[in-house]
Amino acid sequence: MKVAILSGKGGTGKTTLSVNLFSVLDKATLIDTDTEEPNSHIFLKGTVVEEKSVMKEYPVVDAKKCTLCGACGTHCNFNAIVPGQNKVIVFEDLCHDCGMCKIVCDSGAITYQEKATGQAFKVQTSPTKHYQYGKLNVGEISGVRIIEAVKKASMNEEMLIIDCPPGVSCSTVSALKGVDYAIVCAEPTPFGISDMKMVVELLRDMNIEFSVVINKSGLGDSKIYSYLNEEKIDLLAEIPFTKERAVIYSKGLLITEHDEVFASIMKNISEKVLDFAESIGGKHA
Ligand code: SF4
Ligand code: SF4
Numbered sequence: 001m002k003v004a005i006l007s008g009k010g011g012t013g014k015t016t017l018s019v020n021l022f023s024v025l026d027k028a029t030l031i032d033t034d035t036e037e038p039n040s041h042i043f044l045k046g047t048v049v050e051e052k053s054v055m056k057e058y059p060v061v062d063a064k065k066c067t068l069c070g071a072c073g074t075h076c077n078f079n080a081i082v083p084g085q086n087k088v089i090v091f092e093d094l095c096h097d098c099g100m101c102k103i104v105c106d107s108g109a110i111t112y113q114e115k116a117t118g119q120a121f122k123v124q125t126s127p128t129k130h131y132q133y134g135k136l137n138v139g140e141i142s143g144v145r146i147i148e149a150v151k152k153a154s155m156n157e158e159m160l161i162i163d164c165p166p167g168v169s170c171s172t173v174s175a176l177k178g179v180d181y182a183i184v185c186a187e188p189t190p191f192g193i194s195d196m197k198m199v200v201e202l203l204r205d206m207n208i209e210f211s212v213v214i215n216k217s218g219l220g221d222s223k224i225y226s227y228l229n230e231e232k233i234d235l236l237a238e239i240p241f242t243k244e245r246a247v248i249y250s251k252g253l254l255i256t257e258h259d260e261v262f263a264s265i266m267k268n269i270s271e272k273v274l275d276f277a278e279s280i281g282g283k284h285a
Contacts, residue, residue: 001277002155004179004208006164006172007186008195010037013215013239014185016249018163019043020256021273022131024266029157031150032133033175034165035118035143040133042252046125054120054134056145057112058095059102061088065109072101072110078141093139096170118146122153143171151175159277167195168202176202181276182210183236183269188220193227200231209276211236213269237269 005021007014015032019040022030032040059072059081066088073083080094081101092115102110118136125131132154134146143165154160155178164175176182182203186196196212203210211234214224218240228235245262248255256263 001158001181001273001280002160002162002179003273004162004164004176004182006176006182006184006199007166008168008184008197008199009191010166012166012185012187012192014166015039015043015163016255017183017185017213017215017239017269018161020254020262020266021269022129022161023254023256024263024270025129025159025161027128028159028161029129029154030131030161030163031154032131032163033143033147033150033171034163035134035136035146035171036165038133038135040131040163041121041123043254044123044125044131046123046130048121049124049130050120050122052120052149053116054118054146054149055114056095056097056117056142057099057114058092058097059090059110060113061090062109062111063087065107067107067109069107071104071106075100075104094141096142097145118143120146120149120153144174147171147174151178159274168198172202173206176206176208179208180280181273182208183273184210184212185215186212186224187216188214188222188224190220190223192220193224196224197227200233214238216241236272237265239265 005014005018022028032038068083070083072081078094078096080091082089117140118134120134122132132150134150136143162175165171184199186192213236217238245255248258256266
């Protein structure tokens with residue numbers, strides 16, 4: 001069973017939900033795919049048992065073969081390869097390693113070289129539980145290769161929680177590939193709702209079953225409830241805002257270990273997730 005936890009924007013409590021849900025499960029693996037700002041390791045203590053570089057490829061242009069036709073630049077969606085009047089400039093950090101420029105180069109002027117795009121870590125928190133997170137190197141733009149690397153290492157886990165990057169970027173799509181169920185973490189504020197709509201659209205496009213957890217309920221207004229009703233979206237749980245929880249979070253602690261009400265909300269969510277896992281049978285293995 002692979003459960004993705006995502007949000008329309010940063011700061012909605014997505015990581016709080018991910019790490020605390022992980023903390024109440026007896027056996028689980030968590031992967032933090034927010035490679036620009038991974039922070040699961042702040043809350044989950046453990047021993048780093050593996051650390052490795054993640055590589056990506058970027059184009060190198062042979063000036064002798066290049067006719068400066070411009071095709072590579074036209075087809076690159078990320079402005080990572082720019083044909084000028086005298087030569088082609090490659091911005092390695094912007095390259096998303098999609099392979100398109102080589103395909104469209106009729107002169108055979110493009111080859112690829114490898115470089116490290118970031119780091120992946122595996123941290124053991126107990127004999128039955130571990131988490132993985134990746135971190136992009138400074139200047140690198142795309143976390144897709146790191147997300148693929150940490151997912152590849154975990155896709156056979158019995159219960160996998162995937163803390164997705166915020167928003168609906170390529171990285172989010174990559175994190176969502178192959179998941180069985182998604183939980184959208186949203187705030188009951190006007191911005192929270194409009195950002196959540198994009199995520200809902202993405203999940204529907206990808207045909208992924210999902211429900212919503214409203215974090216910091218009691219703040220904002222009731223529009224989110226009307227939206228969920230109109231769209232027939234299941235409300236999985238509500239997490240009321242309290243100052244005490246904000247303080248526990250700011251200290252880098254697991255809220256489940258300091259707040260019984262919060263812990264029971266997480267337990268409740270975990271039971272519903274396990275029920276869903278059972279209902280889809282074969283995929284829960
Ligand atoms: S597509 Fe090939 S030949 Fe054309 S500008 Fe780019 S590298 Fe040069
Ligand atoms: S591999 Fe893709 S992203 Fe990188 S420069 Fe070529 S077309 Fe652009």
